Amino acid sequence: MNEQNQAGAGGGHGALGDAEYAEFMELAADEGFDAAEVEGELAAASTGPLPVLAVVGRPNVGKSTLVNRILGRREAVVEDRPGVTRDRVTYEAEWAGRRFKVVDTGGWERDVLGVHASVAAQAEFAVEAADAVVLVVDATVGVTDTDEDVVRLLRRAGKPVVLCANKVDGPSTEADAAYLWSLGIGEPHPVSALHGRGTGDMLDAVLDVLPEAPAEGLALGPGGPRRIALLGRPNVGKSSLLNKVAGEERSVVDSVAGTTRDPVDELIELGGETWRFVDTAGIRRRVHLQDGADYYASLRTAAALEKAEAAVVLIDVTEPISVQDTRIISMVVDAGRALVIAYNKWDLLDEDRRVYLEREIEQELVQVRWAPRVNISAHTGRHTDKLAPALRTVLESWESRVPTGKLNAFLGQLVASHPHPVRGGKQPRILFGTQAGTMPPRFVLFASGFLEAGYRRYVERRLREEFGFEGTPIHLSVRVREKRGRARKG
Numbered sequence: 313m314n315e316q317n318q319a320g321a322g323g324g325h326g327a328l329g330d331a332e333y334a335e336f337m338e339l340a341a342d343e344g345f346d347a348a349e350v351e352g353e354l355a356a357a358s359t360g361p362l363p364v365l366a367v368v369g370r371p372n373v374g375k376s377t378l379v380n381r382i383l384g385r386r387e388a389v390v391e392d393r394p395g396v397t398r399d400r401v402t403y404e405a406e407w408a409g410r411r412f413k414v415v416d417t418g419g420w421e422r423d424v425l426g427v428h429a430s431v432a433a434q435a436e437f438a439v440e441a442a443d444a445v446v447l448v449v450d451a452t453v454g455v456t457d458t459d460e461d462v463v464r465l466l467r468r469a470g471k472p473v474v475l476c477a478n479k480v481d482g483p484s485t486e487a488d489a490a491y492l493w494s495l496g497i498g499e500p501h502p503v504s505a506l507h508g509r510g511t512g513d514m515l516d517a518v519l520d521v522l523p524e525a526p527a528e529g530l531a532l533g534p535g536g537p538r539r540i541a542l543l544g545r546p547n548v549g550k551s552s553l554l555n556k557v558a559g560e561e562r563s564v565v566d567s568v569a570g571t572t573r574d575p576v577d578e579l580i581e582l583g584g585e586t587w588r589f590v591d592t593a594g595i596r597r598r599v600h601l602q603d604g605a606d607y608y609a610s611l612r613t614a615a616a617l618e619k620a621e622a623a624v625v626l627i628d629v630t631e632p633i634s635v636q637d638t639r640i641i642s643m644v645v646d647a648g649r650a651l652v653i654a655y656n657k658w659d660l661l662d663e664d665r666r667v668y669l670e671r672e673i674e675q676e677l678v679q680v681r682w683a684p685r686v687n688i689s690a691h692t693g694r695h696t697d698k699l700a701p702a703l704r705t706v707l708e709s710w711e712s713r714v715p716t717g718k719l720n721a722f723l724g725q726l727v728a729s730h731p732h733p734v735r736g737g738k739q740p741r742i743l744f745g746t747q748a749g750t751m752p753p754r755f756v757l758f759a760s761g762f763l764e765a766g767y768r769r770y771v772e773r774r775l776r777e778e779f780g781f782e783g784t785p786i787h788l789s790v791r792v793r794e795k796r797g798r799a800r801k802g
Contacts (some may be wrong), residue, residue, distance in 0.1 A: 328354070328746065332716050336746055339720075343743050344793055345758060353791050357748035357756045362404065363522050364618065366415045366442035368466075370458040373450040374478045378505035379403065379416040382515065402614055407515045412522055413618075415442060436465055441618055444472045444522045446514075451477040451488040451502065455495060463495050472521035475500045476514055481507060537579060537588040538707060541616045543644065544626035545636040549656040553626065553690035554589055557582050557699070583700025590616045617643060621751075622650035622706055622783075624699065626690075629655045630665065633672040641680055645785045648752040650706035651683045652699065652783060659689040682776055684783050706783025712753065714779050716746045722778055723757075730774075732767050742771070743793070754787040763790050 328336060340350045367375050367382075382405050403414045417438040439445055445466060449459050466473050477489035480502035492500035501514040542550045558580050580589045617623060623644045627637050644651050661669070677683075684702045688695045714722075723742050732740045740761025748756050757763070757771070772786050 328716065328748070336716055336744075339744050340758065343758065345791070349791070350758075353756050353789070354746070354748045357754045357787070357789055362411055362413045363443040363524070364402075364413045364415060364441055365405075365444050365446060365518060365522060366417060366438040367446045367448060368417050368438055368462060369448035370456065370462065373448045374505045375448050376416055378446070378448055378476065378478065378503070378511070379414055381505050381508055381511050382407070382414055402618070408519060410519055410522075410524075415614075436469070439466065439469045439471055442471055444474070444518065445469075446474050446476050446518065447497065448476045448478050448505075449492055449495070449500070450479055451485060451492065451500070452479045454488070454491055459495065463497055466497065473497050474514060474517045474521060476505075477502045478505050480504055480510065482509075537586045538622065538703070539588045539590065539620045540703060541590045541620035541623045541649075542626065543617065543623050543640050544656075545628075545634070545640065548626045548628045549690040550626055553624075553654070553656065553688070553696065554578065554580070556690050556693050557589070557696055583697065583704075585700060585704075587700075587703070590620065614643070617647050617649065620649055622652065622703055622710070624652045624654050624703070626654050626656045628657055629661050629669055629687075630657050632668070633676045638676055641677070641683075645680065648785055648787065650703075650710040650752070650784050651680065652702045652706055653677070653680070653683050653685050654699065655685065655687045656690050658687045659692050659694055682782060682784075702783070709781045710752055710784040711750050712779075712781065713750050714747050714753075719747060719755075720744050722775075726771065726774055730770065732761075732763060735764070740792075752785045752787060753781060755789070757788065757790045759790055759792050762792055 337347060337350065341347065367379055369375050383403055384405075403416070405412055405414045415438050447459075447462060447466065449455070475492060475495065475497055477492050477500040480486055480489050481504045486502050489500045489502040499517075501510060501517060503510040503514050505511065542554060544550050558578060578589050580587050625637075625641055625644060627633060641651070641653070655669075673685075684705060686695060686698045686702050688699070690696070723745055727742050732742075738761055740759055740763055742763070743758050743760055745755055745757040748754050755775070763771075768788055768790070772788055775781065775786060
């Protein structure tokens, strides 16, 4: 963490030091914003990595239904058969004012390993990245051999566990939940995920065991190796790149897509610095996520990204940029990680394909123009030496901060030169703002009215032009003042 961040973090107000915080709160009061609401907005924006809660259990016990109940909205796929969860598995949730991430581990299907090994593998992959676990058991069925298999795995993992006795729809079935004491992992919490019964008490128990921050933070201390995830669809060259920069065969390389299933975590010397690289399994298209092993690979890839500080996304330049490529990049942006895009197999690119490639980049990757581009060949090693400088640049941007005074001088000039369009006879205006957090940079803007999405994108673009932020996502939140003394989120 750079000196600027250390200084900002020491004041107890997120990224703001004591003097800057006092000056900012005085400015907020002058503009008619309630102090408690402003402090809440700053606290929400300054939150770093969130603790992770994994929801595990055997098929069809209601894991995805419980996840939807925790989220308060229908996000996880729910169907009355096992194995329907696909693609996205991580969500952000809030309970009693505390935010955390939920990993839905539904979606496995029976494969050649057999049902018990399959469930155990899925639970192991999810638990690996979790800070706490909810084990969901069907109270109407009771304890099965598979439930006991998962319990044994959880004991080995040593993570705190909250036992959810699901499908307890009324007092008459609470006796069924009591039988689950026999699992030996503590009190079973009777819940009906479908109807919401008992979920509040269960979540209170979750907060008792869930840490305020992840057990493994992103920053490993001054001089520690930075964690870099290698991402990309199958057979794009991730393992070849890892082997080339390592100078030896660390990962299995095969022309068959999907050779890598588990992340390979290695310390690599690159550009005179030690990095911790994780070679992840390729992320397949949804239609290909049909067997358990591929689902687990996708889950572990998401876990690797959660633990990383930056990601190198590889794109095969010999093939058209696909929906998979853009979806992987979106995963990195949504996770708030620094980003480098490496265009691999550049040695195989002919002039005709290059013309089409540049057009595809302009059209398909327009939303990440801020990400540095490195043209490499993992096979020959061409330009792989440019990865280290690119990573240093994006990580510096990821951790950088603009002082509040400097930011507000910029915002004043921006509003004067390019005011928000008039809508319905009103012209909303940015009153002031601050950078409430880093990793990635998080800004809170306080405005006199709702700011349209197009104007927010313009503000973000101008922030990048003025202050850099190359290779890092920027999070903008807006607090709207409706009338003096009252404010709402915009």
